[in-house]
Amino acid sequence: MLFHSVIYAVFLPTVWLLYMLVGRVSVRAQNFVLLAASYFFYGWWDWRFLGLIALSTLVDYVVGLSLDVTSENRARRLILLASLVVNLGILGFFKYYDFFITSLVAAGATLGIDLQAPTLRIILPVGLSFYTFQALTYTVGIYRRQVRVERDPIAFFAYVAFFPQLVAGPIERAGHMLPQFNRPRQVTADNFASGLRQITWGLFCKLVVADNCAIVANAIFDSHRHLPGSVALTGAVFFAFQIYGDFSGYSHIALGSARLFGFELMQNFATPYFSQSIPEFWRRWHISLSTWFRDYVFIPLGGSRVSTLRYAFNIILTFTISGLWHGASWTFVAWGFLNGLYYLPHIFFAKRFASSGTLQSTARGAALIAARVLLTFFLTVLAWIFFRAKTIHSALVMAGSVFSTSIATNPAALLHDLGLLNPILIASAAIAVLVALEFLQRDKGFALQVESRPSSTRWAAYAGIIGLVLCFRYTGSALDFIYFQF
């Protein structure tokens, strides 16, 4: 069930009404409604995978109880290991089996070894990577004695499957999320209104920005022609806004939907394209995943409190694994690795970056900030080429063309041939609105968080955004959220 589908527009208010009705009975009854609704929501894609999420949740529930009653360290480690093996085993099998087998066969072939290993053409259950990581925060949290065990199976199952963030996050921490399932939720009118605003903003990001940008990005990335650098860069820039609108849009709808039920999820995006450096970008992009990798991969590897070389290695490795998490393809690995490389100057020349001035109040300071923002944006756009391209080879060709003399080619003729002039006009206008509103509201959780503005501004903002969604939304075949595939 897609957040921007008609069926979700029926599902959400129905569940909400039911939830409010049973709220008179007990919190547990509300949790049961959420659990049933979440399984219905998930089963809408493919009911067969319900067994998988139920199994994974059951294992973690039992592991949690076992860890709670076990004090001996070795036994605790073994119990945790069981949770890791099951969770990561399921993830590894469904997501990476075919990838590793084909990579192995290809590697064998280059060495002249004929390896006979069958691929299984496994379908990746939607949201598997997200709920697996979320469930792991619970077992690891209990192991580290940072999280209290959850004895109520309904609360725990509802926590893992909570529909607003089930299929693409934010990846919540058990310590933040589980307590919300155990106490009465305050569904206030203010929160309800705020939730609706955030859902509206999310719909704008997805339907107007992301989907209109997708027309341009898809046509360019899927084109079989040799593209001059200017067109390749155009495609990459529109993809940058597509993926941002798509994923931040999803997250906003998730946060807004959860708030309608009295839940607070963690902020997942904080205007990342205004970042002045790559480290800052990663503090503001997909925050729930970045912090997950920081807490569960980077820090266990030693983090930054090691030698500079080891620190750099930890960064590269964490980013590369993060790339692989995004998808079972070498393009994602390259994307992660490239982002790791981007980070290195900030490790080796940390002092220079730290002392490079805070001159915001002067014209020179503003220009410097703008230059940093543009450079950071350009680097991320370059990395997105690897994320979006089908193969490493095509990514290299495309990225190479950006640095060739063809970057100076006027792209208009080719874009016209590809039928992209109208879509570019619409998508550019959508991007302009997004960037302007996010800049104006950069200190807020989302751009439509306007309750502190005068009522005339608020109403103008609502009418404007709803009008844009109604009149400029993408109307082709429904486009899935990109992150569903991860």
Next chain:
Amino acid sequence: MRSHDSWRTILVKGALGVVLFAIANLITYQTSGYFQRENEYHAVVQNFYTHHHVKAIFVGDSHVAQIDNEYLTDHAYNVGFGGDSLREIYAKLRYLLSRPNEIDVLFLTADVHMFGTGRLQSSNGAFADQYLFWTGSPYGFGHGKLAAAFNLVPLFNDDFVQYLKRDIAQSFKPARADDVEETEGAWQHLPEAERERLARETGAGDHLGIGIHPEPFEWYGRIVALAHQHGVRVIAVRYPATAEYFESVTPEEDRLVEHALAAAGIQDVLDFRQVFTDVSYFKDPDHLSRKGVDALLQLLETRTQQMLANGKAASPDIEPAALLTFASGTNAAQ
């Protein structure tokens, strides 16, 4: 100052929002060219009922719609509309046949481009939804009936949004010197080479992806089956266009369409594709001038009479001659 909401204010604001939304819909419906087109679309279908004893109907896209109803007698009626795909044809036919009628013969377009990528989605798609709704069609709701129901609200209508976006984008474009197709007769007066270039370009665009998608073939089968189910004889018609327009159609694509007609159970095919060679018969690469329409109607009448005289008429109580005098006296002879 931060605004605080109570449940009451949310309800009031919600109600106000609904009222504003309704007003916006009303204004959109009254002022948008898209909905004016919708009204014209439905008027063509509804006017069928102002013609008594219609025995033959024409269905198809602009190649069919060029035969204006004022050229036809009361025995024949044309529900063709520019931009219709086979889905819309099915919807309208389903609607007409579901109500009392005397239809015996269906002149169904068999133009190759109807089987191409360009006709997978029609700008008239939302117009036809209601015919599918009213007749309880088991087919035609690709995004579900709920989504189709939403399409009935003007500002939720996906096709309207598409129209609006295109309209806005067009308004930013400077007029081009070669935008000649919009002006009646302008194409005829172009130099021959330029005319041929435009015809090839139009043909190549219209004939993209013939046979790639199964949907048009499925719709074709459904249309013919529906007609046969109601005892209506189907005559497939391939409409005239310039030779250059057809250049992009490969023999293999032609065979695919012929195979589709045969598979659907069509035995009667009238092929007029290249009956006219003189430019005066055309107003653009694939549409006829008034002279062309008159000539086509005479050909249609003659060939259909021959066809029915050789075969068995669908309804024994109908005289083929009565059925076939569909070219009205108003049409000017060449």
